[in-house]
Amino acid sequence: MKKLLLFLCCLLPLSAAAQLPVILHSHNDYVRTVPFWEAYSQHCASIEADVHLYEGQLLVGHDLKDLTPERTFDGMYVQPVVQTFRANGGKMWPGSQDRLILMVELKSPTEPELTEIIKVLEQYPDVFCSPDGVQVVITGNTPAPEKFTEYPKWIYYDGDIRDNYTPEQLAQVGMVSNSFRMFAKKWNGKGRMIDTELDAVKAAIAKVHAMGKPIRFWEAPEGTTAYFTFWKLGVDIINTDKPAVASLFFSDWGNKNFIMGKHEVQAGVTGTKKLDKATRSFSGFQNEKLQLTQCIPTYTPTYRNDGSNKKIKNVIFLIGDGMGLNQIVAGAYANNRDLSLLKLKSIGIQFYNPQDDFIGDSASGGSALATGRLSWTRHISANHDGSEEYSPLTDYFKALGKATGVVSLGDIADATPAVFYGHTSERDSTDRITRYWLTSDVDLICGPGTDYVEKPRQDGVDMLSGIKANGYSYTKDATAVNQVSGKLICLDNRMGAYATEETLGFLAEITKSSIEKLSKDSRKGFFLMVEGAKIDYAGHSDCFPASVIEQLGFDLAVAEALKFADSNGETLVVVTADHETGGLTLLDGDLETGHVLAVYNSDDHTPTVVPVFAYGPGSREFMGTYINIEIPNTIKRLVTK
Numbered sequence: 001m002k003k004l005l006l007f008l009c010c011l012l013p014l015s016a017a018a019q020l021p022v023i024l025h026s027h028n029d030y031v032r033t034v035p036f037w038e039a040y041s042q043h044c045a046s047i048e049a050d051v052h053l054y055e056g057q058l059l060v061g062h063d064l065k066d067l068t069p070e071r072t073f074d075g076m077y078v079q080p081v082v083q084t085f086r087a088n089g090g091k092m093w094p095g096s097q098d099r100l101i102l103m104v105e106l107k108s109p110t111e112p113e114l115t116e117i118i119k120v121l122e123q124y125p126d127v128f129c130s131p132d133g134v135q136v137v138i139t140g141n142t143p144a145p146e147k148f149t150e151y152p153k154w155i156y157y158d159g160d161i162r163d164n165y166t167p168e169q170l171a172q173v174g175m176v177s178n179s180f181r182m183f184a185k186k187w188n189g190k191g192r193m194i195d196t197e198l199d200a201v202k203a204a205i206a207k208v209h210a211m212g213k214p215i216r217f218w219e220a221p222e223g224t225t226a227y228f229t230f231w232k233l234g235v236d237i238i239n240t241d242k243p244a245v246a247s248l249f250f251s252d253w254g255n256k257n258f259i260m261g262k263h264e265v266q267a268g269v270t271g272t273k274k275l276d277k278a279t280r281s282f283s284g285f286q287n288e289k290l291q292l293t294q295c296i297p298t299y300t301p302t303y304r305n306d307g308s309n310k311k312i313k314n315v316i317f318l319i320g321d322g323m324g325l326n327q328i329v330a331g332a333y334a335n336n337r338d339l340s341l342l343k344l345k346s347i348g349i350q351f352y353n354p355q356d357d358f359i360g361d362s363a364s365g366g367s368a369l370a371t372g373r374l375s376w377t378r379h380i381s382a383n384h385d386g387s388e389e390y391s392p393l394t395d396y397f398k399a400l401g402k403a404t405g406v407v408s409l410g411d412i413a414d415a416t417p418a419v420f421y422g423h424t425s426e427r428d429s430t431d432r433i434t435r436y437w438l439t440s441d442v443d444l445i446c447g448p449g450t451d452y453v454e455k456p457r458q459d460g461v462d463m464l465s466g467i468k469a470n471g472y473s474y475t476k477d478a479t480a481v482n483q484v485s486g487k488l489i490c491l492d493n494r495m496g497a498y499a500t501e502e503t504l505g506f507l508a509e510i511t512k513s514s515i516e517k518l519s520k521d522s523r524k525g526f527f528l529m530v531e532g533a534k535i536d537y538a539g540h541s542d543c544f545p546a547s548v549i550e551q552l553g554f555d556l557a558v559a560e561a562l563k564f565a566d567s568n569g570e571t572l573v574v575v576t577a578d579h580e581t582g583g584l585t586l587l588d589g590d591l592e593t594g595h596v597l598a599v600y601n602s603d604d605h606t607p608t609v610v611p612v613f614a615y616g617p618g619s620r621e622f623m624g625t626y627i628n629i630e631i632p633n634t635i636k637r638l639v640t641k
Helices: 002-016 037-041 073-087 110-121 145-150 195-210 224-233 243-250 325-334 362-371 393-399 430-438 463-469 478-483 506-521 534-540 544-568 630-640
Strands: 023-026 046-054 057-060 101-106 135-140 155-159 173-179 215-218 237-240 257-259 314-320 346-351 403-408 444-447 473-475 488-491 526-532 571-576 585-590 595-599 610-615 624-627
Touching (some): 037 243, 073 110, 110 135, 135 173, 195 215, 195 224, 224 237, 224 585, 237 243, 314 362, 314 630, 325 610, 362 630, 393 526, 430 463, 478 506, 506 544, 534 544, 544 571, 571 630
Parallel strands (some): 023 046, 023 237, 101 135, 135 155, 314 571, 444 488, 473 488
Antiparallel strands (some): 046 057, 257 595, 571 610, 585 595
């Protein structure tokens, strides 16, 4: 008994989770490992028990051979329901208004079994006889519809789509349940139903809904495609023999779905505390803001100088942190299969394994992209013990007399921007990283992080005076960096916020302003790195809508880079990621509505390869498969050839 109670204590907190978008019906619940409690913990709001009246006892089991004296209806279902309902102050789940449907299948003749069921339940009028209590639905050997009124009004019945109920009888129908095979004999839950069967299923759903009743199909297939199909078709109660699997699929539904022009998320904040020091203060994604009313515009390049052998004057290097192929494709599906990024013709694949592990992080991946040398986890452009500083692309381009810039929507001292100006064996050493600003030759450093210069530091350095002594101006408006000539540090904390419909074009605006500034600062050309940081944050937070929106915001920045590249013909644009975050898997969707259903398989980085896109002179050199260090080495080779 103690082990059972411990097991139940582990299960019960799950029941406080947000309610599911459908009612899950735990079919033949009594065959679960822990009847009632297992389904309850998975927020199955409909639970079914087969009950026999056998030798004066109400026993639970499918057939007579399954019955034992210990498996009583009262002990397995009535008492757990009563105790839970009362313990939660008159509701079944804390924080949820969902009512529980207790479906009782009469396996014995209607009478006297139904009368005996009523005798047991009416002992708890607050639980079973109240309009706000548990709804009791009788199935199996139900009385004929004309006899419904002979029983208490708090007893409801499982209806049949083929019956013609009077209004009075219909009032006692709790749901309408029929075999799915009445309407679709061939579909196994994989792929799409054939049109004739799909039309029949839709017609059945419409008929039941016209009756004002929820519909349930038994003998229905299960699985990812089946669950999504039934949800999309409007099935109210989904029959399942796998409560844990079905519940996991529908749990946290808002964070698994993005629909263009429609709001599917619940109020609240989705965030994570699993980020590193520089980004640990991120406030999370405000769920109500994770929606877009319309698709974003995209840019079609001219391809005039794409793949040419022209001299490269400028390089724009865009890094989508955590951006794997599925993050890109999800953004495209949501945006009518259209992204500026996907209009690029030169595409490669890069591996990003670090020296010391199988899976990389932003420090090792970013360092490799910045320096062309394999790195170690958590290292910022330095060797294994930090004693040797690896030279990043910003140094290389500065030596060529070109202007350089680093722009990030993540904390400016976080790994990806830091690898282009700082050096350390520990990415959390933010004071050491930002101290490089006192000697840096990077012309533009732009991102959130005003605390690094405006608050007292542990190392006692007066950063504001120090950066000015190094020839930097200081501003807090990232959209106006083009109005300041010369070396500039811009710390704009607006860049640290998640993207919304109102701010979706923020990174694009900053990218355009940064390009204009660097173009004016050096006639010899420039190198600019732009990071879309919060695609990664979304993966760490298991927040798919945020991933789509951040991806679309990043694509707008890509469009600005492409526009500039087309305007002068001497600019190479390279777009890639430092790693993939979350193991994002696309499960289903709808092309007409821009609906994408996806799940993360992890809340951390994964070792899956990531794509590389290139545009402009030399772009074809980035086609193929290679390790990440080849990207900066190829850039350097192309610029100096």
